Amino acid sequence: MTRNEEEPVGPDALDRVTWALRRAELAVQAAKEQRLRALGMAVSHYALLITVHSQPGLAGAELARRLNVTPQAVASLVARLEGRGQVERREHPRHRHIQELHLTEAGREALRAADAVVAEVEQQIKDALGAAPAEQLRALLDEVCEAVRED
Amino acid sequence: MTRNEEEPVGPDALDRVTWALRRAELAVQAAKEQRLRALGMAVSHYALLITVHSQPGLAGAELARRLNVTPQAVASLVARLEGRGQVERREHPRHRHIQELHLTEAGREALRAADAVVAEVEQQIKDALGAAPAEQLRALLDEVCEAVRED
DNA sequence: TGTCTAATGTCAAACGTTTGATACTGACGT
DNA sequence: ACGTCAGTATCAAACGTTTGACATTAGACA
Numbered sequence: 001m002t003r004n005e006e007e008p009v010g011p012d013a014l015d016r017v018t019w020a021l022r023r024a025e026l027a028v029q030a031a032k033e034q035r036l037r038a039l040g041m042a043v044s045h046y047a048l049l050i051t052v053h054s055q056p057g058l059a060g061a062e063l064a065r066r067l068n069v070t071p072q073a074v075a076s077l078v079a080r081l082e083g084r085g086q087v088e089r090r091e092h093p094r095h096r097h098i099q100e101l102h103l104t105e106a107g108r109e110a111l112r113a114a115d116a117v118v119a120e121v122e123q124q125i126k127d128a129l130g131a132a133p134a135e136q137l138r139a140l141l142d143e144v145c146e147a148v149r150e151d
Numbered sequence: 152m153t154r155n156e157e158e159p160v161g162p163d164a165l166d167r168v169t170w171a172l173r174r175a176e177l178a179v180q181a182a183k184e185q186r187l188r189a190l191g192m193a194v195s196h197y198a199l200l201i202t203v204h205s206q207p208g209l210a211g212a213e214l215a216r217r218l219n220v221t222p223q224a225v226a227s228l229v230a231r232l233e234g235r236g237q238v239e240r241r242e243h244p245r246h247r248h249i250q251e252l253h254l255t256e257a258g259r260e261a262l263r264a265a266d267a268v269v270a271e272v273e274q275q276i277k278d279a280l281g282a283a284p285a286e287q288l289r290a291l292l293d294e295v296c297e298a299v300r301e302d
Numbered sequence: 303t304g305t306c307t308a309a310t311g312t313c314a315a316a317c318g319t320t321t322g323a324t325a326c327t328g329a330c331g332t
Numbered sequence: 333a334c335g336t337c338a339g340t341a342t343c344a345a346a347c348g349t350t351t352g353a354c355a356t357t358a359g360a361c362a
Binding site for chain 1: 158173177181182202205259272273277279288291294295
Binding site for chain 1: 318319320321325326327328
């Protein structure tokens with residue numbers, strides 16, 4: 001037989017779980033983006049708003065870790081959202097040059113509107129899969145996170 | 152009761168399926184990127200190589216659709232990979248200024264090495280979940296794609 | 303045959319993010 | 333009390349991608 005120390009790349013390499021994961025994520029992200037565009041909001045803006053909403057008073061650097069982006073990217077987003085009056089930067093009580101991030105009333109209003117349309121996508125998925133499989137999907141996805149985190 | 156025409160954004164909004172999907176995709180993508188960096192290859196390069204490998208002779212615009220990016224992004228990637236001698240652009244037999252994309256032998260070699268480490272991530276997931284749940288996950292993800300595509 | 307349309311490829315500019323480097327602040331230890 | 337260190341914020345530059353626009357080409361239809 002011929003030398004095959006290097007096994008060839010199979011034609012079914014695109015049918016992997018990780019590719020299905022990527023396709024699904026792209027499709028969901030596109031669906032969110034499409035719905036949010038009508039409200040003049042980007043997905044990254046929505047992600048920032050809902051994260052600050054669920055945990056008010058976060059520092060920019062800490063927020064960057066949660067969003068999986070760099071602190072500079074957060075600063076850029078905050079600057080824009082602050083210009084729209086949806087986010088405000090308060091001075092940290094103990095550390096002076098650290099700034100706590102909070103939502104303004106306008107920010108909460110914008111988030112409510114955005115979350116309504118994003119929740120539609122979530123509901124769309126649950127309707128198609130059923131409640132139990134959807135929950136199972138969520139559990140499997142969390143397991144995937146765990147599996148690839150520690151190596 | 153108070154006015155609640157606008158329902159508040161629940162604190163459990165981050166526990167949705169779509170967020171678990173995003174977290175898992177980011178984690179998997181990060182794992183791939185980390186392993187591919189050692190080979191001096193970006194995830195986008197790997198994605199292009201394996202797509203061209205599975206379907207040789209694709210045009211740039213068609214390839215862009217499969218990768219969910221713009222034709223310019225593909226042109227940029229192809230230019231770089233062509234500079235490395237991993238991809239070549241042949242003239243389409245019928246259409247003159249359309250260029251078929253093919254892998255060179257060096258490209259196939261690089262793809263083999265890259266695919267080996269990417270397959271490790273896939274195996275890592277299958278080991279953690281088990282074969283049957285992994286396949287079920289893949290099926291559920293495909294259902295998610297279908298669910299959000301048509302609206 | 304001539305024109306129209308759809309599709310491809312490429313150029314230039316704008317955008318958002320990352321990378322690298324710097325300044326500042328508060329806590330901790332010897 | 334003082335120096336060291338970790339964490340935060342900000343600036344400048346580079347990178348990769350998208351957006352918009354344009355030239356080219358082949359097939360379709362009259």
